[in-house]
Amino acid sequence: MIQTIWAWLSEPTNWSGPGGITAQTLEHLRLSFIALVVAALIAVPIGLYVGHTGRGKVVLVNVVSAFRAIPSLGVLLLAALLLLPRLRGELAFELPSLIVLVLLGVPPILAGVYAGIGQVDPAARDAARGMGMTGWQRLWRVEVPIALPLIFSGLRSSMLQIIATATIAAVVGLGGLGRFLIDGQANRAYDEMAGGALLVALLALVVDMLLGLLQRAVVSPGLADDERKVS
Amino acid sequence: MKVLGTDLAEVVDLALQHAYLAGVPLLLGLLVSLPLGWLALRRRWLYPPLIAGTGLLYTIPSLALFVLLPGILGTRILDPVNVIVAMTLYTIALLTRTVADGLGSVPDHVRQAATAMGYGRLRRFFGVELPLAVPVVSAGLRVAAVSNVSMVSVAALIGVSQLGLLFTDGFSRGAMGPILVGILACVLLAILFDLLILAGTRALTPWLRAVRG
Numbered sequence: 382m383i384q385t386i387w388a389w390l391s392e393p394t395n396w397s398g399p400g401g402i403t404a405q406t407l408e409h410l411r412l413s414f415i416a417l418v419v420a421a422l423i424a425v426p427i428g429l430y431v432g433h434t435g436r437g438k439v440v441l442v443n444v445v446s447a448f449r450a451i452p453s454l455g456v457l458l459l460a461a462l463l464l465l466p467r468l469r470g471e472l473a474f475e476l477p478s479l480i481v482l483v484l485l486g487v488p489p490i491l492a493g494v495y496a497g498i499g500q501v502d503p504a505a506r507d508a509a510r511g512m513g514m515t516g517w518q519r520l521w522r523v524e525v526p527i528a529l530p531l532i533f534s535g536l537r538s539s540m541l542q543i544i545a546t547a548t549i550a551a552v553v554g555l556g557g558l559g560r561f562l563i564d565g566q567a568n569r570a571y572d573e574m575a576g577g578a579l580l581v582a583l584l585a586l587v588v589d590m591l592l593g594l595l596q597r598a599v600v601s602p603g604l605a606d607d608e609r610k611v612s
Numbered sequence: 613m614k615v616l617g618t619d620l621a622e623v624v625d626l627a628l629q630h631a632y633l634a635g636v637p638l639l640l641g642l643l644v645s646l647p648l649g650w651l652a653l654r655r656r657w658l659y660p661p662l663i664a665g666t667g668l669l670y671t672i673p674s675l676a677l678f679v680l681l682p683g684i685l686g687t688r689i690l691d692p693v694n695v696i697v698a699m700t701l702y703t704i705a706l707l708t709r710t711v712a713d714g715l716g717s718v719p720d721h722v723r724q725a726a727t728a729m730g731y732g733r734l735r736r737f738f739g740v741e742l743p744l745a746v747p748v749v750s751a752g753l754r755v756a757a758v759s760n761v762s763m764v765s766v767a768a769l770i771g772v773s774q775l776g777l778l779f780t781d782g783f784s785r786g787a788m789g790p791i792l793v794g795i796l797a798c799v800l801l802a803i804l805f806d807l808l809i810l811a812g813t814r815a816l817t818p819w820l821r822a823v824r825g
Contacts, residue, residue: 446758449759449802450761450799452775452794452799454776455776455794458791459792462782462786462788545674552780566769575680581673582676582677
């Protein structure tokens with residue numbers, strides 16, 4: 382199996398051109414990043430509000446777990462059936478996929494931001510209040526920096542799920558690495574399917590590593606979570 | 613009986629296959645994560661590789677895993693075993709850390725008290741540490757159950773029979789009915805799994821009810 386995948390991966394013609402590996406990888410990344418940014422724009426403010434004020438906790442926890450139960454493939458195909466006849470051009474294909482990816486990306490970010498702000502030591506909050514900080518200052522200068530490790534873990538797990546699920550967008554005719562999985566299956570070309578599968582897994586790993594590096598750069602060294610600190 | 617142009621008997625049949633494909637891996641994954649989580653906690657040097665290693669499993673997209681496993685296991689691509697193995701791997705990815713955290717949350721003085729009462733290592737683990745870790749482990753199990761139910765439906769793209777087939781069938785025929793029924797059935801199945809785990813947790817932690825009164 383490794384040889385057939387390698388043969389497919391090392392064939393230069395598979396990499397070039399509009400349907401080649403390079404182009405599809407970039408397309409996969411483009412879609413995933415748009416979805417992550419939109420999901421973060423929705424989830425971060427809500428998570429900050431709930432974490433900071435403590436209002437709406439129960440609703441948030443339930444919404445997060447209910448969202449996780451919705452099968453992405455079903456929503457994608459439903460959205461495609463509804464939107465394909467109504468929209469024109471590239472948007473008709475992209476919008477259903479983006480809707481699904483954003484729906485999928487919101488819950489982990491919400492959970493991360495909310496849990497991150499929620500676990501800030503009350504003593505730190507009180508100290509900030511004692512120093513005369515306003516609510517806004519406490520949020521941005523104390524709570525958010527302390528919550529960053531958990532906020533990042535929410536963003537990373539959101540990105541992982543978006544990249545993984547962006548593969549199924551190929552079912553409704555969109556580009557990205559999922560093309561190789563879907564086209565390979567249609568043509569009964571196992572090397573193409575397996576090669577595509579390997580590439581998606583690698584892409585997910587590399588992007589997660591890059592986000593991990595970004596996290597290390599942004600999070601205050603005093604908070605950098607040592608993996609061995611369990612209890 | 614037909615609902616939204618979908619045969620209900622067929623939906624029940626698909627739901628049973630779906631429950632099997634999502635449920636069996638949950639049990640298998642739990643069985644593997646218990647010793648792994650315990651090892652990660654007891655042997656400190658094993659913690660980073662075990663937790664990071666199992667976490668990495670989760671980065672592999674489900675569709676990719678369904679496709680790659682036949683090549684690794686020597687199974688045929690339509691074999692349900694591929695789905696079972698893939699889902700088990702995801703369950704292990706989610707649960708190993710939870711088990712380690714759950715066991716780690718058992719206070720030291722409780723462990724010492726059990727030892728002082730003459731509990732051996734094995735009896736202390738099954739009689740004291742594991743029961744006390746149940747609430748944390750069950751929280752992880754609930755996440756794994758819900759995400760398994762949702763992920764299994766992706767296997768419809770490679771033709772494995774379960775509720776996801778309603779999505780691909782409906783889409784290819786341009787019919788919204790089966791897709792809606794499929795989504796609803798998936799959500800109901802996830803809720804059912806969740807309730808089962810909650811009931812199990814309640815039965816296993818009678819002391820929590822006693823405290824609440």
